[in-house]
Amino acid sequence: MRPAEGHNTVHRVLGDKKAILILLGPALLVYTLIKLVPVAWSFGLSFFDGNPLGGFTFIGFDNFVRFFNDPQAIHALGFTVLYAVVITIGQILLGYALALLYVFVLKNASNFVRTVVFFPAVIPTVAVGLLFRSMFAVGQNEGPVNAALDAIGLGSVDWFASGAGTFIVAILMELWRSMGFFAVLLYAGLLDIPEETLESARLDGATGLKLVRHIVIPLSLPVLLSSVIFSINNSLKVFDTILALNGGGPGTETTPLTLYMFNTVFSYSDYGYGSTIALVLTILCLLVTVFIFRSARRDITRN
Amino acid sequence: MAIQTAPVAMATASARAPRRPSARRGIVGTIKWVLIGLLVLVEVYPLFWLLMGSFKTQDEFFSKPTWALPESFDLTNYVQALTTGDLATNLRNSLLVTVPSLFLMILLGVAAAYALEVMVWKGRNGILLAFVAGIMIPGQMILVPLFTVYFKSGLTNTLWPLIITYTVMGLPLTVFMMTAFFRAIPREVFEAATLDGSSMLGSFFRIGVPLMRNAIITIALVEFFSVWNDLLIALTFTTKSSLATVQVGLLNFSGEYGSTEYGPLFAAISINILGMLVLYLFLNKQIMTGLAAGSLKG
């Protein structure tokens, strides 16, 4: 800390109104116009029935009552939560394991593996969906997965005929696609841990898992936390991959809230109810994030 | 389920490896490399299979085993993919949308984060919360009002609706992550700068941005792929095929049931992937230099 006589200057400069306006103003302006206003607009729509062409009728809370009495909506909600939980756990575990691998095992030689494992994250999601649909195909145009199952005598599986099968493929696809991405994200956090800290911990006898549990995880907690929030918010909003893989089917077995909302608005022209579904999803994301923040804070204080 | 368990097992085995006596080290080392090989195989094989498929004829798809190599490497499928789907235009559009979006997003986001985290003023927490809450809002929620706005302002039939929407969609995460990174920098750094007499704007560019280099690259990485991979917004605001991005083009391409066969479809996907590979190898270098700079700082 510099001498105390500078304190007033520090506060004056750090509170420079003009600088705040120049730095924050543009972002706040576009954000308000393009995000906050439309959100409020959409929020308002959830109390109406109709669409821009046919007109809107105020119906109060009817859409919310309908949501909780709509078996498809409840199923979509359940699927969304299940998918998000499984994907988040998978992404973080695999990503973290890979990041540890890069930093502590492969070290400077990790470049190649990191590049290869990361690469699927840059492939357009529609392409990944089409690729996995072909990989897991059954029948005359059988994909490698079923060919392999046949070869080892297990018999081929019609993955896309059941919700459970499609769910498994969707999970494998998303983890295949994104684990390298989360690995790099977490890797950047691990690199920031000072070598001296690790070295002194090693001198104290912490090795292997112990080192990871007591030193590495606590020190990478901030980046871990943002990764979890990033992962769960993205997987709660899953759309492209599910759509490209099996269109949310069979039936509506693997339809998440986003897709149900999209269909409701854009295929059934039911803008009011669609906005209600979007609102439920938004509230869900909000609750989950707040929950993670809270439990993370508890963890930090406990440590 | 090799995909799920392999890396976990690998990491535990490998984390211990350096501390083991040399006799066990050999075995552990072998297992380690086998598992790493498996990991690479799992990541690469689907792409290899896709690439091989892009050279196959329709007949080969239906009459030959799925792992068979193509009978010849002629480029018929690629020619068809390029003529049927307008892939060059799609790639150009994707770039024309992604690069300005990223630039604006990061410029606005880093500046806002600096004002919200480094500078001290009343109400900053409220505004930060408003930004961060945006992370949780699904894109679906803003599509309908935005379409109306863009239409009224005559922006449809250009790429601007995409650029503007992506910029704003990316802002919450950028602001959130940037404030986190700024928080990690000791406040003394900025306080010292003010004592040296530099203005806030000056220290933002001279100290804030350079310190954030590593973080900017990370966020650029995150946002690049979420913009590049977006389907929802591109689909909604793309009014003509000459404005279609890669994702939209690919979706339309696969939908042409009358003419599309597996070979050309796989070729179209392969072209997209190869394009991304070139870009990625270039970007990858940038990422590595950024990360290296970051670790030096640490």
Place this chain on the structure above:
Amino acid sequence: MFLTPPTRRTRRLTTLVVAAGATAALLAGCADSGGSTGGGDSATAFSLLTPAENKVIASELTTLSTGQCSAENTALPLDSQTVAQADVVQKITLLASQDALPVQFVAGTAQVKPDGDLGKNGLLLDYEKTLTDLGVWDDILPAAVSTIKSVYGGMVSLPYQYNIEGIFYNKQLFAANGIQEPKTWDELVAALTTLKAAGVVPLTEAGNQGWPITRLIGNYIFRDLGPDAMKAVKDGSAKLTDPEYVKAAQAIADLGAAGLFGEGITSRDTDTANAQFLSGQAAATYNGSWFLANLNDPAQNKIGAENVGFMPFPNVAGGKGDSSQWPANAGAAMATSQKLYGPKVGDWLSCIATNYGSAVMKDQGVISGFKLNTPVEDVPPLTGELQGIVNDATQTVLWFEALMDAKTTKDAQTNVALLISGSMSAQDYMALLQSDLDQAK
């Protein structure tokens, strides 16, 4: 893809009341902002919006714009754009609410019905009146007119395609297994069982599309209960949960349970299904006349067009319908904006009505609902056979979802995979659809 049109439909918003008071404040000026009306052309181009998946219409109109319709094109140049099939309803809703519809556009089936969002707001041109005034009404085939009117409730679409549907079969495979063309459902099932034992895929369908399977349910209903059976469901005088309707779903579920669609039916896409039939791996496929484009292409058709037979969906024993009632559709609704109509648009419509039928048959081998004013030489035999059926058809039937709202349609097509894989019972399937129908009322 040609067949998706009937599969994507907006929900029939029967509960909708035109906005008043509070809603006007919310979306002021969106619902019915005034545009220019009157005698002259307000359009500056013959703007056209077609489904991206269907290249035929746009490319044929482009050909006409440089050929027979070049004068019309000079007066009002063609400006062709496309929209992904899945986005049609969304795009049209937004464009219409902005008063920005193109001159001619694809629209969702429910949107163009008299009580639909477009129909209700008087945005659509009545082709019957307009084409009669223009003196070209006779260029539309009567069968196409009847199909369009019964689906949309009015003449609000041009029949750029006119498709009849039936079962294409491989004559060689049928002969090799001693099978005659089946006349009844029971004979068909027996034939398919024989073919399965012979190691071929008996009946291939694009299962992941849903509609090829629901078509079978619909046809079974029409054969068993008569051509008005689905109208009765719409009126409410019958329910899908009635035993005779459930019986149809059960009949199709039984095909799936017996493995008569072959392995992987629920994820099989159109290309795969077509390729299976065209390569001789599958003995039969229920499909529409658009399939001729593939059948007549020697590069795709390995079994040879001469080995392809075409038969109607067979009778159901004791049923009220019969196999002379061909299932037909007229593709996606291609509507014209009432507001943008003017003399120059009228010239375009006359030119299309006069020339499109022959041109599209000559250039692309596609059967449309327009009269062939110029004789077309060298029509492939199979195409000629189907064109003959179209010309002679007296009574046609629609399809299972034709009169359903968008949500019921989607649920019918997506859940049918569960029906044929045995994950959902026929009773549950029909109950789900009936509850959707009740919700839409």
